[in-house]
Amino acid sequence: MVTDAATGLDLYLPLHGGRSVREIEAGLRALVAGGRLPVGTRLPASRVLASDLGVARNTVGEVYARLAAEGWLQTRVGAGTWVAAVPRPDPSRSPGAQHPAPLDLRGGLVDASDFPHAAWSGHVRRAVAELPSADFGYPDPAGVPALRASLASYLARTRGVVADFDAVVVGSGFGDLLGLIARTLRTRGTRRMAVEEYGHERHRRIIEAAGLQVVPVPVDDEGADVSHLARLDVGGILLTPAHQFPTGVPLSAARRRAVVEWARSSGGLVLEDDYDGEFRYDRRSVGALQALAPDAVVYLGSASKALAPSVGLAWAVVPASLRDDVRAQREVSGGVPSGLHQHALSGFIDAFEYDRAVRRRRARFRARREFFATLLAQRAPQLQIEGLSAGLQCLVGVSDESAEARAVARAHERGVAVDGLSSFRAADPRHTTPTARSTPAGVVVGYGALPPSRVETGLETLVDALAEAVTA
Numbered sequence: 001m002v003t004d005a006a007t008g009l010d011l012y013l014p015l016h017g018g019r020s021v022r023e024i025e026a027g028l029r030a031l032v033a034g035g036r037l038p039v040g041t042r043l044p045a046s047r048v049l050a051s052d053l054g055v056a057r058n059t060v061g062e063v064y065a066r067l068a069a070e071g072w073l074q075t076r077v078g079a080g081t082w083v084a085a086v087p088r089p090d091p092s093r094s095p096g097a098q099h100p101a102p103l104d105l106r107g108g109l110v111d112a113s114d115f116p117h118a119a120w121s122g123h124v125r126r127a128v129a130e131l132p133s134a135d136f137g138y139p140d141p142a143g144v145p146a147l148r149a150s151l152a153s154y155l156a157r158t159r160g161v162v163a164d165f166d167a168v169v170v171g172s173g174f175g176d177l178l179g180l181i182a183r184t185l186r187t188r189g190t191r192r193m194a195v196e197e198y199g200h201e202r203h204r205r206i207i208e209a210a211g212l213q214v215v216p217v218p219v220d221d222e223g224a225d226v227s228h229l230a231r232l233d234v235g236g237i238l239l240t241p242a243h244q245f246p247t248g249v250p251l252s253a254a255r256r257r258a259v260v261e262w263a264r265s266s267g268g269l270v271l272e273d274d275y276d277g278e279f280r281y282d283r284r285s286v287g288a289l290q291a292l293a294p295d296a297v298v299y300l301g302s303a304s305k306a307l308a309p310s311v312g313l314a315w316a317v318v319p320a321s322l323r324d325d326v327r328a329q330r331e332v333s334g335g336v337p338s339g340l341h342q343h344a345l346s347g348f349i350d351a352f353e354y355d356r357a358v359r360r361r362r363a364r365f366r367a368r369r370e371f372f373a374t375l376l377a378q379r380a381p382q383l384q385i386e387g388l389s390a391g392l393q394c395l396v397g398v399s400d401e402s403a404e405a406r407a408v409a410r411a412h413e414r415g416v417a418v419d420g421l422s423s424f425r426a427a428d429p430r431h432t433t434p435t436a437r438s439t440p441a442g443v444v445v446g447y448g449a450l451p452p453s454r455v456e457t458g459l460e461t462l463v464d465a466l467a468e469a470v471t472a
């Protein structure tokens, strides 16, 4: 590692073996050619680099001269040595870049063009400028107390969650906390965890990576059919009760009660993924399932939908009986989210900026959903949106999986990226939960990811592709 006091450049030269002119030249050329030293970077003076590498100054001088002769570097006597602008391949000319970027209508994604830059950066700046130096140390593994308190009151106010500050654990994303809870259950002896038959493959893999076997349960128009749980010998179930992902149905009141009864009688745990609980458009918001049984439900949420995934913050509300084990798992999980950003989010929530961000997004997504529903009614009246008026995606039902495959393919041909419902299905749920029903089919349409300027084109193109596919 070389630091040049004049340029401030920290330079790591990957030298394998000796320090001859040829070897130093190859190492430096690799850094420049690979883009790790951007154009315009000023290199250390040959005297400094030579002393750090333990070679003669002339050796470095010769390396610089050779690379300058090849065009990688530029030198001016008395002024120094820079990385020169070298013509590089234009990525827009690569074979894969001939089509315009696809219109991304996949589920579960958000466009962050309305991210509250000013408010968020104000709270980040305040955290950096005003926090006492003690708050720059290692954060509490369960999360910064100020944020846990802000979340406890925000979740109680907006989702009816029963939470005190002690119950809240902060993580860097839903997947982080899902893994944490799954590992905790594993250490307590759980071997198998139920999931909804439809969901993210990544979440199933996270559960498996924690050492648990994933057991899918069927999903119908009342949500997950939890009546299967009693005979599945599982220690927990991951549910999306507010708005099943991606079918869009809410868990019925009877099933909410049934899953709590199962948890109480078996000692099992319910993991409530409230990923889009704030985004309900029909004014009939249903509170969190966790409120029915705070002793048996872990409530999980994240800032990915209301703010952006890159904020990297999520939260769990954990039953008292599990907290010590969750904390112990957190301590060995090797990292916690940035304390400064946790403080920023705490201030952001307490100033009601989070509420404002949710409200803005809710209006935006509701308008997109209504636009999509109107388009479908006009151009493809045989198709309908299924599920609740909520969230960032919806399911358009089709007759069977071959119609689904045709619809997805037609959309792709027109530059629209969507997924079929079958791509979210866990492998072979019918082996574990036999039912007599036919397999549902449909296209999952995420209207959250496109920037506003492309929404109309994207949804219109998709509706035309769907209409064509179902009349083919």
Ligand SMILES: Cc1ncc(COP(=O)(O)O)c(C=O)c1O
Pocket (backbone or CB within 6 Å): 107, 108, 109, 172, 173, 174, 175, 200, 240, 245, 273, 275, 301, 302, 303, 304, 309, 314
């Ligand atoms: C079903 C579901 N759960 C949870 C999440 C949130 O995950 P993360 O916090 O990793 O963004 C998402 C995001 O797409 C989701 O679709």
